[in-house]
Amino acid sequence: MTKIELTRIPFIKNAFKSRYPQLAVFIVMLIGYIFAILAGLIGTPVGSHNFSIVFVWIAWWAILILVAVPFFGRGWCAICPIPLPGEWLQRGAILTPPDKRPKWLNLRVPKMFRNIWLQNISFLLLALFSSVLLTTPNITGIILAAMLFTAIGLGAIFERRAFCRYLCPVGGFIGLYSQAAPIELRIKDKQVCVTCEGKPCYNGSSIGFGCPWDVFPGGLTKNTYCGLCMECIRTCPHDNIAVNLRPFSADLAKPSTRMDEAFKAFIMLGSAIIYAGVLLGPWGTFKDAAYNVGSSAWFMYAGIFLSIIFGILPGFFTLGLLGTKGNATLKHRFASLSITLIPLGLMFWVAFSLSFVLTNASYILASLSDPLGLGWNLFGTANTAWQPMLTSILAPAQALALVGGLIWSARTAQKAANEVKVSPIPVIVYCFIATSIMLWLLL
Numbered sequence: 178m179t180k181i182e183l184t185r186i187p188f189i190k191n192a193f194k195s196r197y198p199q200l201a202v203f204i205v206m207l208i209g210y211i212f213a214i215l216a217g218l219i220g221t222p223v224g225s226h227n228f229s230i231v232f233v234w235i236a237w238w239a240i241l242i243l244v245a246v247p248f249f250g251r252g253w254c255a256i257c258p259i260p261l262p263g264e265w266l267q268r269g270a271i272l273t274p275p276d277k278r279p280k281w282l283n284l285r286v287p288k289m290f291r292n293i294w295l296q297n298i299s300f301l302l303l304a305l306f307s308s309v310l311l312t313t314p315n316i317t318g319i320i321l322a323a324m325l326f327t328a329i330g331l332g333a334i335f336e337r338r339a340f341c342r343y344l345c346p347v348g349g350f351i352g353l354y355s356q357a358a359p360i361e362l363r364i365k366d367k368q369v370c371v372t373c374e375g376k377p378c379y380n381g382s383s384i385g386f387g388c389p390w391d392v393f394p395g396g397l398t399k400n401t402y403c404g405l406c407m408e409c410i411r412t413c414p415h416d417n418i419a420v421n422l423r424p425f426s427a428d429l430a431k432p433s434t435r436m437d438e439a440f441k442a443f444i445m446l447g448s449a450i451i452y453a454g455v456l457l458g459p460w461g462t463f464k465d466a467a468y469n470v471g472s473s474a475w476f477m478y479a480g481i482f483l484s485i486i487f488g489i490l491p492g493f494f495t496l497g498l499l500g501t502k503g504n505a506t507l508k509h510r511f512a513s514l515s516i517t518l519i520p521l522g523l524m525f526w527v528a529f530s531l532s533f534v535l536t537n538a539s540y541i542l543a544s545l546s547d548p549l550g551l552g553w554n555l556f557g558t559a560n561t562a563w564q565p566m567l568t569s570i571l572a573p574a575q576a577l578a579l580v581g582g583l584i585w586s587a588r589t590a591q592k593a594a595n596e597v598k599v600s601p602i603p604v605i606v607y608c609f610i611a612t613s614i615m616l617w618l619l620l
């Protein structure tokens with residue numbers, strides 16, 4: 178399948194070019210986000226009846242991991258409310274550039290932080306405390322507020338969206354998996370960019386802002402760091418930006434050589450396996466350890482968690498690579514072939530989330546009518562009884578996702594191995610073993 182340029186369709190192009198449709202969505206999202214913070218802080222402490230838990234960790238998570246990321250890549254970032262207040266303050270404007278810009282520090286993020294290690298750490302911190310975060314409304318409220326205020330603070334100190342680009346725990350994995358999505362934003366003609374004066378898509382102009390994600394659209398080759406904010410479509414004076422429909426996993430044909438991105442793939446793969454074991458598995462001891470934050474059992478759980486992610490998973494992966502021969506260094510092979518774990522990890526998360534979401538989805542109706550757990554019944558659904566949904570299709574759907582992920586990752590391994598001229602077999606065996614473990618944990 179070749180690419181289809183969606184921005185050739187006038188309706189889509191106009192919707193992206195105009196700032197108003199996106200602004201309307203932003204306002205709704207921001208109101209919802211602030212309401213989630215307030216619900217977490219002042220609503221019922223019963224997680225299953227609090228809007229912040231039900232809408233953030235069940236409804237939003239379901240949409241994000243089952244639909245938005247696999248099909249739209251960074252589509253969520255295009256409408257995410259978290260960076261908005263900080264960005265509006267930083268710009269001194271909501272829509273178009275003002276005549277006089279506010280005097281913020283506007284510093285460049287130091288070079289040592291211009292990678293996704295901080296995002297890896299912030300995700301791991303949330304993951305280690307997730308059992309409490311996912312069930313305690315006021316902790317969720319505090320974390321949501323902290324993300325909003327951190328984005329504002331970083332926007333006052335650094336240029337562009339430093340929070341999104343280097344710190345957001347969610348943005349890191351969306352960026353990783355967005356490489357597999359069938360949507361991309363790219364330039365149409367490289368030559369037009371070469372002769373373009375001022376590069377307004379990156380530097381900004383009187384009609385629009387420079388790329389908030391610190392990306393030069395003319396150099397985009399993968400989705401990871403493009404937040405699909407659509408600003409460059411509005412700013413480019415040569416109409417040289419396109420949004421394309423493309424085959425799934427198009428970016429995975431160009432393996433990365435960055436260790437921060439390679440470890441992001443291991444972190445996400447390992448977290449999915451550990452969550453499946455701890456939250457859905459039959460081992461009460463593990464679950465208790467995960468929930469008893471600060472206890473010695475929790476420290477042991479945290480130690481095992483980190484050992485799996487930074488020791489066991491990359492260790493066996495490296496052992497497999499030792500058996501391959503090629504001109505590339507082991508580090509290069511490790512980073513390049515870790516791209517295989519992107520489709521595998523994405524499908525692990527899909528399979529895990531199906532279980533989690535379908536088990537808890539019935540809380541959404543109840544919470545819609547009584548979002549703070551104060552006994553309201555706004556839409557007459559407050560008393561909807563809890564019951565798992567679509568139980569008969571859960572196991573087949575999970576098996577399909579996992580086996581599909583294995584096939585997808587095997588094809589990715591073949592292409593990546595071809596790039597570094599080694600055999601893909603050890604990596605495919607690794608993916609097979611990981612998938613078997615996940616099948617065993619979930620089914």
Ligand code: SF4
Nearest residue numbers: 254257259341345348
């Ligand atoms: S990186 Fe994080 S904060 Fe930024 S837009 Fe994406 S999800 Fe939102």
Ligand code: SF4
Nearest residue numbers: 370373377378413417
């Ligand atoms: S403004 Fe348009 S033509 Fe100029 S460098 Fe950016 S994408 Fe290329």
Ligand code: SF4
Nearest residue numbers: 388403404406407409
């Ligand atoms: S490349 Fe364009 S769409 Fe992507 S983040 Fe930058 S300005 Fe936004």
